[in-house]
Amino acid sequence: MREFLERAVAAVGDDGRLPLGGMVDWEVFPFDRDGLRxxxxxxxxxxxxxxxxxxxxxxxxxxxxxxxxxxxxxxRLAVIRPARTSLPFVANIVSRTHEVLDDLDDDGHVELGRLIGRTYGALRALDGVGNVHVNKWENGTGHLSVTLLARPLGVLQLRGSNLPVWADMLPNVPQDEYDARADVVRAALA
Ligand SMILES: [Zn+2]
Structure with a gap:
């Protein structure tokens, strides 16, 4: 929608950039306002x-x-995990074949809903998890992926929609710890 972009461009300042939004002042925002463009x-x-x-x-x-x-x-769907993660746990509900959400029929939607609920519950029950956030992406390749991100218990600055941004910067969790949690999640989903 070109009009959308034109309206946005009309709102830029003298430097040709949009002003920072209110999210910058959220206590969970990962970056300081100074220097951010x-x-x-x-x-x-x-x-x-x-x-x-x-x-x-x-x-x-x-x-x-x-x-x-x-x-x-x-x-029609499966639950997988990335090989490494910086969070207590990450799970992806994906289609078993290379397709996007648009391709799922009603049975697929029912299975997706059930798996979101069950996977959410499995991650939420892990030790050291404060909350679990659910997102739909396509992993950059056009493969349906509903991604569930587990936030570490007590680390409240990681709350909410900035969790994947924090996850990109945090060091990976120890691999043996992550693999052990995978066994627990696999058993919970069996
Ligand atoms: Zn694929």
């Missing part, structure tokens, strides 16, 4: 390029072939 909004594409990359280039398809990363296999 918004990137200029310049890109526009209509029609958009296809979000779907070939399955050979898809890390979700690769992960589905690894027993250590698969936590549950359902009818």
């Amino acid at each position: 918004v990137r200029p909004l310049v890109e526009y594409a209509d029609p958009e390029p296809d979000r779907r990359k070939p399955p050979e280039e898809c890390k979700t398809c690769v992960a589905l072939g690894r027993d250590d990363l698969v936590l549950h296999t359902g009818e």
Whole structure:
């Protein structure tokens, strides 16, 4: 929608950038206001390029072939985890084949809802987890992924929608600790 972009560009300041929003002042925002600048909004594409990359280039398809990363296999969907994470736990509810959410039929929607609830419960029950956040992305390759991020108990600055930004900067958790939690989640989803 070009009008959307044009209205946004009309709102930029003398430096050609949008002003910082109110989120910068949230106590959970990871960055200080000083020195922070918004990137200029310049890109526009209509029609958009296809979000779907070939399955050979898809890390979700690769992960589905690894027993250590698969936590549950359902009818049309599966639950997997990334090989490493900086959070107590991360789980991805993904389609078993290379498709996007738009491709799921009603049975797929029912399975997705059930798996979100069960996976949420499994992560929430882990020791040291304060809350679990649920997001729909496509992992950059056009493969359905509903990502559940477990926030460490008591670390309240990581609350909410900035959790994946914090996760990008935090060091990975010890691998043996993460693998042990995977066994607990796998058992809970069985
Ligand atoms: Zn894929």
